[in-house]
Amino acid sequence: MTKALFVVSECAPLVKTGGLADVAGALPGALAQHGVAVRVLLPGYRVVLGQIGKAKVVATYKDLFGGTAKLRACNIVGVDLLILDAPHLYDRDGAIYGDATGRDWPDNPERFAALCKVGAMIAAEGVDGWTPDIVHGHDWQAGLTPEYMRALGVDVPFVFTIHNIAFHGNADAGKLKALGLDPARFTTEGFEFWGQISALKAGLVGAAKINTVSQTYAEELLTPEFGIGMDGVLRMRQADLSGIVNGIDLDAWNPLTDPNITPYKTASGKDANKKALRKTFGLGKADGPLCVLVSRLTEQKGIDLLLEALPALLDRGGQLALLGSGDPKLEVALLEAAASHANVAVKIGYDEALSHKMMAGGDAILVPSRFEPCGLTQLYGLRYGTVPLVALTGGLADTVINASPAALARGVATGVQFFPINAQALANAFTRLGDLYADSKTWKAMQRNAMKQPVGWETSALAYKAIYADLTGATS
């Protein structure tokens, strides 16, 4: 049995701001089926502590960046967790990465350095009679782990997964001492990045193997356009970089058993959900497709392109129901669009149950991202027979089969892709979507294909296991 320690800043269902949490929550269960036992090291945010009750204390750290911390072990919905209960770092009002106004916490470098340091100590000494064979960090919040492991002389292999390279976790060089980092490693070969400490770069240079969450994104990352300053480092590490597409939790996202919806086995069962969804969003009947979108509202997600291309959807009799939160300017623009078009409805906020209802009730799920390492909502869409309309990039390129004439002729199309990633191409894609929707035989075939597509973790869990086995020499 291989033992792996995940170091990660969010984990569904306990705490989630985006797709990272879904992966951290679902991959351990998938790995367990293949003989890999994962424990997930997670910050003890207030929202997390509120859900774990009196979990057993398995270690105490006297001075962890300015206060005493306890490590608590528990199992929540099948995931073995190690919760870093450090009130001076994590027990506060506001969100997990920043205050209520959206500003990053000024001590984020210390908050996530603490997580990494504890990860390194667990690798060094073990905890609760358990020592990992592999440490697997996710995104910049886990990036400093290999630095602390090196300082402690631990030679457990470190695997680093990039979910979103846009966040570098930079800290002022003046924090070197406060973070307990080795100044000799503050170089271009180490974790220095344009005069700052980069937690992301520390992870990239310190990992034995790096992966990201789709094959296409792994290739894109090597280019300046997508690498966002890290493409040079990644080109140097190219031999150790791979792409492993995300899966989704097939139990949580199952149209047959989903408690949030009227369950269904085939796409015809979507009708009742569509009716209910229209009611929830205050939308009337329409001839064209009911498009849904669930997302963080950021530059990445192409919401501005959607606003610009919207007339093309509305001209085809289509509708839009959108759920999201984030950039205040995008929120305002979306609410304005909803106020001026009867066929556009917007809910600002975060609502897990509603996101399920939208997958069940929508005809099409939109993902017009400028870049998308993998993307999960198009995978939910496939499983729910909700045809994805996506930008041709990253994991969206790898998981959706575009309704090209060839794919339609072969009966394999599952969605619509557009390229280049701009408003005009998206508008054209809306017109194509309208045509496909109007041709009910073709549309039904696409829904069937979508629902048949494997979107679970099976293949990808085996790919992670193979990376671990390669590094540990394990055979089973």
Ligand SMILES: Nc1ncnc2c1ncn2[C@@H]1O[C@H](COP(=O)(O)OP(=O)(O)O[C@H]2O[C@H](CO)[C@@H](O)[C@H](O)[C@H]2O)[C@@H](O)[C@H]1O
């Ligand atoms: N307002 C809201 N209400 C309810 N649910 C909401 C919501 N806003 C977002 N969500 C949910 O959050 C998740 C978002 O995951 P994505 O993979 O689509 O993007 P994200 O950019 O967060 O993840 C990053 O990491 C993941 C995981 O590797 C990659 O797939 C992705 O490409 C990368 O950008 C989905 O489960 C979605 O349903």
